Amino acid sequence: MISRFLIVIRGNTVAAMTEESLHFAYFFLSRSLMEHQRAGKNGEYEEFAVGVLALLQKYRHLYTSPPEPPEPE
Numbered sequence: 001m002i003s004r005f006l007i008v009i010r011g012n013t014v015a016a017m018t019e020e021s022l023h024f025a026y027f028f029l030s031r032s033l034m035e036h037q038r039a040g041k042n043g044e045y046e047e048f049a050v051g052v053l054a055l056l057q058k059y060r061h062l063y064t065s066p067p068e069p070p071e072p073e
Contacts, residue, residue: 015063022063026056 007024011017033049036042 016065019063019065022056026053029053029056 009017009020009024011020029049029052033046033053036045036049
């Protein structure tokens with residue numbers, strides 16, 4: 001049986017959609033890396049995944065919106 005996934009990304013701007021898609025990429029790449037490590041499949045994929053995760057983390061300030069300030073009471 002083939003599993004398929006559908007990811008819906010909503011946003012008002014391309015920047016917002018890019019931010020959401022990069023958060024998804026970080027999450028799924030992290031999960032995939034954990035599964036590969038759990039199965040003992042280390043090697044080229046692990047090097048690729050760790051490199052991409054490091055880049056996403058390093059440049060997170062460029063694609064992440066600043067948090068919304070708290071609303072006054």
